[in-house]
Amino acid sequence: MNLPDAAQLLQYLISGLTLGSVYAMIALGFTLIHNATGIVNFAQGEFVAFGALIAISCSTTLGLPMPLAVLIAVAGVALLGAALERAAIRPARRASVITLIIITIGASIFLRGIAMWVWGSDALPMRYFSGDEPIGIGGASILPQHLWIVGIVLVTMAALWVLGEKTQVGKAMRACAVDRDAAQLVGIPASRMVMLSFALSGMLGGLAGAIVCPLAMGQWDMGITLGLKGFAAAILGGMGNPVGAVLGGVLLGILESLGAGFWSGLKNAIAFAVMLIVLLARPSGLLGARGRQ
Amino acid sequence: MLVVRSAETYYGNIQALKGVSLHVNEGEIVALIGANGAGKTTTLRTISGMLAPRRGEIAFGGRSIVGLPPEAIVRAGISQVPEGRRLFTTLSVRDNLLLGAYHLSWREKRARVRGDLERICSLFPVLRERADQVSGTLSGGEQQMLAIGRALMSRPRLLLLDEPSLGLAPRAARTIFDAIPRFRGQGLTVLLVEQNARAALQIADRAYVLETGRAVMEGSAQELLSQREVQRAYLGRGYRQVWEDE
Numbered sequence: 159m160n161l162p163d164a165a166q167l168l169q170y171l172i173s174g175l176t177l178g179s180v181y182a183m184i185a186l187g188f189t190l191i192h193n194a195t196g197i198v199n200f201a202q203g204e205f206v207a208f209g210a211l212i213a214i215s216c217s218t219t220l221g222l223p224m225p226l227a228v229l230i231a232v233a234g235v236a237l238l239g240a241a242l243e244r245a246a247i248r249p250a251r252r253a254s255v256i257t258l259i260i261i262t263i264g265a266s267i268f269l270r271g272i273a274m275w276v277w278g279s280d281a282l283p284m285r286y287f288s289g290d291e292p293i294g295i296g297g298a299s300i301l302p303q304h305l306w307i308v309g310i311v312l313v314t315m316a317a318l319w320v321l322g323e324k325t326q327v328g329k330a331m332r333a334c335a336v337d338r339d340a341a342q343l344v345g346i347p348a349s350r351m352v353m354l355s356f357a358l359s360g361m362l363g364g365l366a367g368a369i370v371c372p373l374a375m376g377q378w379d380m381g382i383t384l385g386l387k388g389f390a391a392a393i394l395g396g397m398g399n400p401v402g403a404v405l406g407g408v409l410l411g412i413l414e415s416l417g418a419g420f421w422s423g424l425k426n427a428i429a430f431a432v433m434l435i436v437l438l439a440r441p442s443g444l445l446g447a448r449g450r451q
Numbered sequence: 452m453l454v455v456r457s458a459e460t461y462y463g464n465i466q467a468l469k470g471v472s473l474h475v476n477e478g479e480i481v482a483l484i485g486a487n488g489a490g491k492t493t494t495l496r497t498i499s500g501m502l503a504p505r506r507g508e509i510a511f512g513g514r515s516i517v518g519l520p521p522e523a524i525v526r527a528g529i530s531q532v533p534e535g536r537r538l539f540t541t542l543s544v545r546d547n548l549l550l551g552a553y554h555l556s557w558r559e560k561r562a563r564v565r566g567d568l569e570r571i572c573s574l575f576p577v578l579r580e581r582a583d584q585v586s587g588t589l590s591g592g593e594q595q596m597l598a599i600g601r602a603l604m605s606r607p608r609l610l611l612l613d614e615p616s617l618g619l620a621p622r623a624a625r626t627i628f629d630a631i632p633r634f635r636g637q638g639l640t641v642l643l644v645e646q647n648a649r650a651a652l653q654i655a656d657r658a659y660v661l662e663t664g665r666a667v668m669e670g671s672a673q674e675l676l677s678q679r680e681v682q683r684a685y686l687g688r689g690y691r692q693v694w695e696d697e
Binding site for chain 2: 326329330332333336337339340341342343344345346347349
C-alpha cells in the first residue's frame with residue numbers, strides 16, 4: 159500500500175469523475191426503465207457494449223467522422239431498446255416482475271452472443287474524439303477525452319432534466335412512473351411510454367458506450383462489468399431516483415479510482431462491496447425512492 | 452348514451468361482474484350504490500377499459516367500446532376519476548391538470564387548454580391558488596377537486612366518478628357533492644359510484660343497486676330513497692332505529 163501525494167490524488171479524482179459520469183449515465187438508464195415498469199433491465203450493460211461497438215465500426219471500419227459515428231451508435235441502440243421492449247417485454251407484460259427481469263437477463267445473454275458473432279472476441283480500439291495530448295493541471299494530466307466525457311454527460315443530463323420538467327411527454331412519463339393506472343385513465347398511452355423509456359435508456363447506454371470506448375476499448379462482453387457498475391450506482395443513489403443515480407455514479411467512480419490508487423487490484427471489488435453494504439444497511443439508497451408512495 | 456349489456460368481468464378466475472346491465476341517458480346523473488365488493492368499481496373500470504369484460508356488450512354513443520385501450524376510450528369521451536384520487540403526486544397542480552388534456556392534438560390544445568383551465572379553476576377556485584404547488588401536499592378535499600378537474604380537462608361527455616367522498620371530511624364531501632349537479636349545466640353526463648348512498652341519491656336522477664356482481668334494482672333516485680329495502684340495506688335507517696330504540 160502506497161500513499162499518494164496531492165498531484166496523484168487530483169489525478170485519481172479526475173479519472174474517478176470521468177468514470178463516474180459514465181456510470182451515472184448507465185445508472186440513469188436503469189432508473190428510467192425501473193420507473194416506467196418496476197423492473198431492473200439487466201440488458202442495460204449490453205446497450206453500452208453495442209454503443210461502443212457500433213461507434214467503433216462506424217469510425218474505424220467505415221471511416222465516418224466521429225460525431226456521425228456517435229450519432230449512429232446512439233440512434234442504433236435507441237432502436238435496439240425499443241425493439242427489445244416490443245419483442246420481449248410487451249408480449250409478457252402481464253407476467254410478474256421477476257419473470258420480466260429474467261427475460262432481460264436472457265436478452266442480455268442473447269445480445270452478448272450477437273456482439274461476439276458480429277465483432278469477434280478481441281478488444282477493439284477507437285481513436286480519441288480530439289487529440290491525445292494530455293493537458294497538465296496542478297501536476298495531474300487530463301486527456302481531452304476526459305473533458306469530452308464529462309461535458310457530454312453534463313449536456314445529456316441537462317437535456318433529460320428539460321425533458322422531465324418542461325415537456326408534456328416527459329411529464330407524462332413521470333406520471334406513468336407515479337401511477338400507471340391513473341395515467342391511462344387520463345388518456346396517456348402507458349405502453350407507448352414504456353417503449354419510450356426503453357428507447358431513452360438505449361440512448362443513454364449507447365452514448366455512454368460510445369464516449370467511454372476510446373479510453374476503455376470496445377469488447378463484446380464489456381457490458382457485464384459496466385452494467386453491474388451502473389446497477390451498483392443506481393442502488394447506491396436509490397433505485398428510481400434520477401438525482402440519486404447521478405450522485406451514485408459519481409460517488410462510485412471516485413471511490414473506485416481512489417481505492418485503486420491506494421491499493422491497485424481493488425478497483426472492481428469496490429463497486430460490489432458498495433452495493434452489498436448499501437443493500438444491507440440502507441436498501442433504499444442514499445436518496446431513497448422518489449415518486450412512489 | 453352509454454349502454455352496458457350483461458357485462459361479465461373476471462379477476463383471474465374470480466367472477467366480479469355476473470352480467471351487469473345498465474344504461475345512462477345524455478344529461479343524466481346516475482348513481483351506482485351497493486355494498487363493498489358488489490362490483491361498483493369493477494363496473495366503472497370495465498367501462499373505462501382498464502378491465503376487459505369476458506362477455507357482454509358496452510356501447511357508447513351507439514358504438515361498441517369493448518376491447519379498446521383506456522386511452523382510446525378517453526378519446527371517445529369517457530373520463531374516469533379513480534377511487535382514492537390517484538394524483539400524480541410529484542407533479543404540480545397545473546401539470547396534473549395539463550396531463551388531463553394529454554390526448555388532445557397540439558392544435559386542439561392550443562385552442563382549448565387555456566379556456567378549460569379557466570373553467571375548472573372557476574369551478575374549484577382553490578386549484579388556481581395552488582397551481583404551482585406539488586399535488587401530493589394538497590388536503591384530501593383539494594386532491595379530489597384536482598382529480599375531478601384533471602378528468603374534466605380531457606373534455607369528456609361522460610364522467611365516471613368512483614367514490615368521490617371517500618375519506619373526506621364532511622365539509623369537503625359537501626363541496627364535491629354540490630359541484631356534481633353543476634356539471635350538468637356544462638353538457639356533462641355523470642355515472643357516480645358512492646358508498647354514501649343517501650348523498651348520492653340526493654343528487655342523482657336515477658340509480659342502480661348492485662349486489663354480488665349484478666344490478667338487482669333500478670329506479671328513480673326518489674323511488675329508491677323511499678323504498679324500505681334500500682333504506683334498510685344501504686341508507687342505514689333500520690339499524691339506526693334499532694340502535695336508537697335500545
